[in-house]
Amino acid sequence: MKKLLFFWNELMATFWLIPVLIILLSIFLAIGFVYIDQTVTFSQEGLGRFFFVNSTDSARSILSTISGAMIGVAGTVFSVTLVALTLASSQLGPRLIKNFMYIRLNQIVLGSYISTYLYCLIVLNSVQETDGFTFIPSLSIFLAIIAAIVNIILLIVFIHQIAISIQADRVISDIAVSMSKQVRVLFPEKMGDEADHDKDLPVDTIKSQYAIIVSVKSTQSGYLQYIDGESLLHLMTNFNTLFELNYRPGDFIVEGIEIGKLYTNEKAEKNTLEKILSQFVIGKTKTSQQDIEFPIHQMVEIAARALSPGVNDPYTAIACIDNLTTTICYLAQIEFPSKYRIDDKRELRVIANALDFEGVLDAAFNQIRQFSAGSTAVIIRLMEALLIIHGFATIESDKKAIVKHVKMTLNVGKESIIEKNDLEDLIARSKRIRIK
Numbered sequence: 001m002k003k004l005l006f007f008w009n010e011l012m013a014t015f016w017l018i019p020v021l022i023i024l025l026s027i028f029l030a031i032g033f034v035y036i037d038q039t040v041t042f043s044q045e046g047l048g049r050f051f052f053v054n055s056t057d058s059a060r061s062i063l064s065t066i067s068g069a070m071i072g073v074a075g076t077v078f079s080v081t082l083v084a085l086t087l088a089s090s091q092l093g094p095r096l097i098k099n100f101m102y103i104r105l106n107q108i109v110l111g112s113y114i115s116t117y118l119y120c121l122i123v124l125n126s127v128q129e130t131d132g133f134t135f136i137p138s139l140s141i142f143l144a145i146i147a148a149i150v151n152i153i154l155l156i157v158f159i160h161q162i163a164i165s166i167q168a169d170r171v172i173s174d175i176a177v178s179m180s181k182q183v184r185v186l187f188p189e190k191m192g193d194e195a196d197h198d199k200d201l202p203v204d205t206i207k208s209q210y211a212i213i214v215s216v217k218s219t220q221s222g223y224l225q226y227i228d229g230e231s232l233l234h235l236m237t238n239f240n241t242l243f244e245l246n247y248r249p250g251d252f253i254v255e256g257i258e259i260g261k262l263y264t265n266e267k268a269e270k271n272t273l274e275k276i277l278s279q280f281v282i283g284k285t286k287t288s289q290q291d292i293e294f295p296i297h298q299m300v301e302i303a304a305r306a307l308s309p310g311v312n313d314p315y316t317a318i319a320c321i322d323n324l325t326t327t328i329c330y331l332a333q334i335e336f337p338s339k340y341r342i343d344d345k346r347e348l349r350v351i352a353n354a355l356d357f358e359g360v361l362d363a364a365f366n367q368i369r370q371f372s373a374g375s376t377a378v379i380i381r382l383m384e385a386l387l388i389i390h391g392f393a394t395i396e397s398d399k400k401a402i403v404k405h406v407k408m409t410l411n412v413g414k415e416s417i418i419e420k421n422d423l424e425d426l427i428a429r430s431k432r433i434r435i436k
Contacts, residue, residue: 019111026115
């Protein structure tokens, strides 16, 4: 079920699904309202004369005008969207294009204009004036006018959305919000019950209980996008086996490489290996559904581009550091899950390649620190961020990882900061943490 949910979320991230659904809806609406016009006669008296068309020429003129305008504006909307994607790709990074495709408003606007065009064509085709018979779909035409008014409002909202969506601060904020939600909801994903004490678990002894070790190799190359943890644990329980993962979502896998080891006491059939491999989804690109490092890398890419000599925008890099700090402060207060997953009978079934706090910290700040050489403001802000994170850290190993980054940041400052007062300021900040 979770695997189907993964594919559904990926489908919802495409740029074409929502427009296609809106187009199909408009076709059904056109057929339905034309049918209503055939069965119900609308009065042309009173207010009806201002809302309902009473001549075939007027009907054709209105529908032709609306349909022509809608398809023309749809082309404009498509062009503006491509320009925004091009600007975002060149200024902020190509991996951020997918974020813009997630914006529902862009999909709804494009689908709305195309669907209105098709709706008017279908209704226009139903207008008839022959000898002794005249059919004017008054209600359908009235709905087309309402749709045109709504589309005009949507165009204004769309232009506003495009104008703010390519601003660096807005992009960074959106990534930070998405990252925070993912950390709190999807990470870490629970795969069975966790072992209470990793150090007390006799892993080597448990492995030695199995007589056969089978190397499970990938049948394709690409990024590991998803692992159906519950199904994998269920399989291991049914087969009475143990599976050790070598990779985690976000890693690149080469065809034929060992994706994991299967510990078993019986010969593993081909069907068994196929069932195990079916629990992994491998694709051409990374996704953020199980990969917490994906949004972090997006943020780091923005900061790295901002610190490049051709751009030299330290304020954008500082904004990235600030937003990354928020997420990492949250992670510093929680206990990362054990990589050992046990079933209901307290038997070890899966050894996951789990991400730890130090890995997240490295992913967030290593490249920013490396690119920050020569930018005093960024180095000092990075040091302040590490001090804040250290204040939230509760586990000793996490504090050691933060101290390591403090030392590396201090070394970068000593090598690249020329002004003596700035360097003393950096050193004074670093002394707030006891460095051994």
